Amino acid sequence: GAGVSQTPSNKVTEKGKYVELRCDPISGHTALYWYRQSLGQGPEFLIYFQGTGAADDSGLPNDRFFAVRPEGSVSTLKIQRTERGDSAVYLCASSLNRGWTGELFFGEGSRLTVL
Amino acid sequence: GESVGLHLPTLSVQEGDNSIINCAYSNSASDYFIWYKQESGKGPQFIIDIRSNMDKRQGQRVTVLLNKTVKHLSLQIAATQPGDSAVYFCAESPAYNAGNMLTFGGGTRLMVKP
Numbered sequence: 001g002a003g004v005s006q007t008p009s010n011k012v013t014e015k016g017k018y019v020e021l022r023c024d025p026i027s028g029h030t031a032l033y034w035y036r037q038s039l040g041q042g043p044e045f046l047i048y049f050q051g052t053g054a055a056d057d058s059g060l061p062n063d064r065f066f067a068v069r070p071e072g073s074v075s076t077l078k079i080q081r082t083e084r085g086d087s088a089v090y091l092c093a094s095s096l097n098r099g100w101t102g103e104l105f106f107g108e109g110s111r112l113t114v115l
Numbered sequence: 116g117e118s119v120g121l122h123l124p125t126l127s128v129q130e131g132d133n134s135i136i137n138c139a140y141s142n143s144a145s146d147y148f149i150w151y152k153q154e155s156g157k158g159p160q161f162i163i164d165i166r167s168n169m170d171k172r173q174g175q176r177v178t179v180l181l182n183k184t185v186k187h188l189s190l191q192i193a194a195t196q197p198g199d200s201a202v203y204f205c206a207e208s209p210a211y212n213a214g215n216m217l218t219f220g221g222g223t224r225l226m227v228k229p
Contacts, residue, residue, distance in 0.1 A: 004158070040222075045218070091159075093158070105161075106158025106159050108157050108158050109157075109158055
């Protein structure tokens, strides 16, 4: 498709389990971002990739969260030992390059529910 | 996706009227500001942006105003339509070419009455 694709759209898991969320950015977009959005709030920055490398991971809340982008395209956000407070919509966005901050193209998000 | 904005401030307007959505930003050093629209179950969608060296910028039916003195940003929508119903977020960035971390505000739900 033409847009940012995220899978799964919904994920329900139990506390303590491991989850992976996948993002397929728009073809040719070198910059990729992960944000987290809790109910009734604006998105919060997690991590930013430029190509294969994480250029800024200052938003990751703790070491249970990790993200990779091994080939500079698809990215996976990994959450270990999930907690109920991790429940949120995880949004992925991509952009053509580093310079055009505003023109981020967001996916529809992966809704994570930790029971 | 999940519905957002269940506990957000709400602005209700009549179709055809003009809407004004306000945002107070936090960082006086922010250089770049963006408005996003988010419909239920979807990701945020870019509407319009403005750099700190400007105080007004116009797009199609939308205008963004920036008042750096009081750290205030507003989005004006002319002739509001039912399709404008959504949650609107302002976002700030430390620099135009920061390329990474946007700080989003809390959002305002716009409801358009036919």
